[in-house]
Amino acid sequence: MYAVVAGGGKVGSNVTRSLLQLGHEVTMIEQRPDRFARLEEEFGPVVIRGDATEIAVLERAGIARPPELLLAVTGDDEDNLVISQIAKETYGVRKAIARVNDPRNQQHFDLLGITQTVCATTSILGLVEHEVPEHGLVSLLELQKEGLAVVEVQVEGGSPAAGKKAGGLSLPAGSRLISVWRQGRTELVEPSTVVRPGDQVLAVVPTGETADLRRALLGAPKQA
Amino acid sequence: MNAVVIGCGRVGSAVARGLAADGWDVTVVDEAEDALSRLGPSWRGGFVVGHGMDVTVLERAGVPDAEAAVVATDGDNTNIVIGQVLQQRYGVATVVVRILDPARAKLYSDRGMSIVCPTQTAISGLLETVRAAKPASAA
Numbered sequence: 001m002y003a004v005v006a007g008g009g010k011v012g013s014n015v016t017r018s019l020l021q022l023g024h025e026v027t028m029i030e031q032r033p034d035r036f037a038r039l040e041e042e043f044g045p046v047v048i049r050g051d052a053t054e055i056a057v058l059e060r061a062g063i064a065r066p067p068e069l070l071l072a073v074t075g076d077d078e079d080n081l082v083i084s085q086i087a088k089e090t091y092g093v094r095k096a097i098a099r100v101n102d103p104r105n106q107q108h109f110d111l112l113g114i115t116q117t118v119c120a121t122t123s124i125l126g127l128v129e130h131e132v133p134e135h136g137l138v139s140l141l142e143l144q145k146e147g148l149a150v151v152e153v154q155v156e157g158g159s160p161a162a163g164k165k166a167g168g169l170s171l172p173a174g175s176r177l178i179s180v181w182r183q184g185r186t187e188l189v190e191p192s193t194v195v196r197p198g199d200q201v202l203a204v205v206p207t208g209e210t211a212d213l214r215r216a217l218l219g220a221p222k223q224a
Numbered sequence: 225m226n227a228v229v230i231g232c233g234r235v236g237s238a239v240a241r242g243l244a245a246d247g248w249d250v251t252v253v254d255e256a257e258d259a260l261s262r263l264g265p266s267w268r269g270g271f272v273v274g275h276g277m278d279v280t281v282l283e284r285a286g287v288p289d290a291e292a293a294v295v296a297t298d299g300d301n302t303n304i305v306i307g308q309v310l311q312q313r314y315g316v317a318t319v320v321v322r323i324l325d326p327a328r329a330k331l332y333s334d335r336g337m338s339i340v341c342p343t344q345t346a347i348s349g350l351l352e353t354v355r356a357a358k359p360a361s362a363a
Binding site: 077079082086089105107 | 277278279299300301302304305308309312313325327328331335
């Protein structure tokens with residue numbers, strides 16, 4: 001596979017190293033002279049110097065081949081967005097993955113059709129949520145194209161769903177309970193499955209309706 | 225008629241003043257508070273301190289009710305992204321974006337964005353002037 005990596009910071013250089021070790025062909029682009037010099041010592045001709053948002057630099061990196069994969073992982077969200085847009089829309093790169101540095105910019109990537117993004121802050125926050133039991137609902141996976149989220153809900157003794165059959169719960173349209181994890185075992189949810197306190201329920205829900213699902217299963221959110 | 229100008233440098237501030245003189249209600253957005261001084265002591269329009277990528281800043285500047293927007297910060301890619309957000313998210317009818325790099329300017333202009341590229345204007349102007357001055361014998 002041929003990959004172009006825009007940005008040679010921690011993310012870019014480590015991903016490049018791993019891709020090379022896996023036997024892939026990679027070109028990495030780095031603008032800053034000091035960083036470029038250090039990268040060139042390790043990576044040799046794999047790294048080229050330039051502004052990855054300039055068409056000429058992208059072409060020097062072989063964007064017109066086009067690569068099977070483009071990673072836009074600079075420290076600047078606007079740059080990552082424009083690099084991904086140019087790669088996808090002008091050069092027909094099929095897969096562009098962009099780094100989102102500021103989670104508030106995620107909405108701009110979504111709006112402009114850059115659907116494959118990675119945001120370290122959001123990922124870490126997800127892990128934090130997983131560690132905070134009173135939060136009740138943890139988002140495990142978002143399927144953007146399908147408009148669905150896979151979530152985990154921790155049922156407590158006072159939860160409205162506790163003691164009720166899954167088939168009798170009124171959940172947001174389009175959502176389903178998939179499984180419950182109880183006493184170290186996973187059981188698939190049938191309409192007859194009774195939800196019990198202590199259950200960890202795995203559910204699929206349309207994105208944007210997770211709060212409704214949470215309310216249906218756990219009641220109104222507690223104030224922090 | 226409401227207009228929002230993002231970026232209050234030499235270009236943005238002069239455009240804001242020009243639009244205000246034409247009778248527009250203009251709000252200017254800039255990260256730096258002291259950029260307000262570029263608008264002059266008699267500025268009666270709005271001024272919001274913040275980054276144009278921040279939707280809360282855009283909304284405070286009245287973007288949802290704006291008929292026109294000019295995007296002229298000092299970053300080409302910032303301008304490209306903000307311009308698209310104004311068009312696609314807020315449906316601002318007239319959005320014009322400054323892009324200094326002629327290659328990116330052409331690319332986004334081909335995609336239907338309304339672009340002003342000062343670099344390309346300079347290149348064309350300089351070339352035309354010299355070409356016009358060329359003596360006929362050299363033709």
